[in-house]
Amino acid sequence: MKYFKHALLAAAIAATSAVHAAPQVTIDAPAANSIQSGITQIYGWASDVEPVVKVELYIDGNESQTMVLGSGGERADFQAAYPNDHDPLRSGFATACHTKLLSNRPHTITIEATNQLGEKTELTRTIIVSNAPGAESQSDDVDLSGATARI
Numbered sequence: 409m410k411y412f413k414h415a416l417l418a419a420a421i422a423a424t425s426a427v428h429a430a431p432q433v434t435i436d437a438p439a440a441n442s443i444q445s446g447i448t449q450i451y452g453w454a455s456d457v458e459p460v461v462k463v464e465l466y467i468d469g470n471e472s473q474t475m476v477l478g479s480g481g482e483r484a485d486f487q488a489a490y491p492n493d494h495d496p497l498r499s500g501f502a503t504a505c506h507t508k509l510l511s512n513r514p515h516t517i518t519i520e521a522t523n524q525l526g527e528k529t530e531l532t533r534t535i536i537v538s539n540a541p542g543a544e545s546q547s548d549d550v551d552l553s554g555a556t557a558r559i
Contacts, residue, residue: 433521434452463476464522478502505517
């Protein structure tokens with residue numbers, strides 16, 4: 409009987425820990441291996457039964473090109489599919505990336521979600537940046553000194 413109780417306790421602990429996993433992450437856009445130019449929208453969702461406290465974007469795994477993303481966008485589709493997650497309606501994240509700041513070649517974008525327990529999940533996607541020649545200029549300066557506006 410003693411061994412039976414230990415086996416039941418072990419099974420109960422295993423079942424409890426199997427219920428919780430690290431956050432789920434999906435990148436809805438851009439599509440994998442898609443050609444991107446100009447301003448590219450990056451969006452998807454990150455959710456967990458524990459509150460997700462941070463969603464980050466990495467470009468080419470480079471921590472110097474990391475951005476904490478705004479999250480909390482409404483996702484009724486996700487809420488319907490995962491009603492037991494913490495606040496599933498507000499699981500969406502989104503940002504815009506100006507591809508002229510990247511070279512014309514394949515790049516990896518990584519979304520990393522962290523829950524309040526510190527558990528993390530990463531999802532990586534490759535995109536192909538292809539801007540017109542000269543579009544990869546690092547300057548955002550626009551000279552409007554000779555411009556006129558018409559209404």
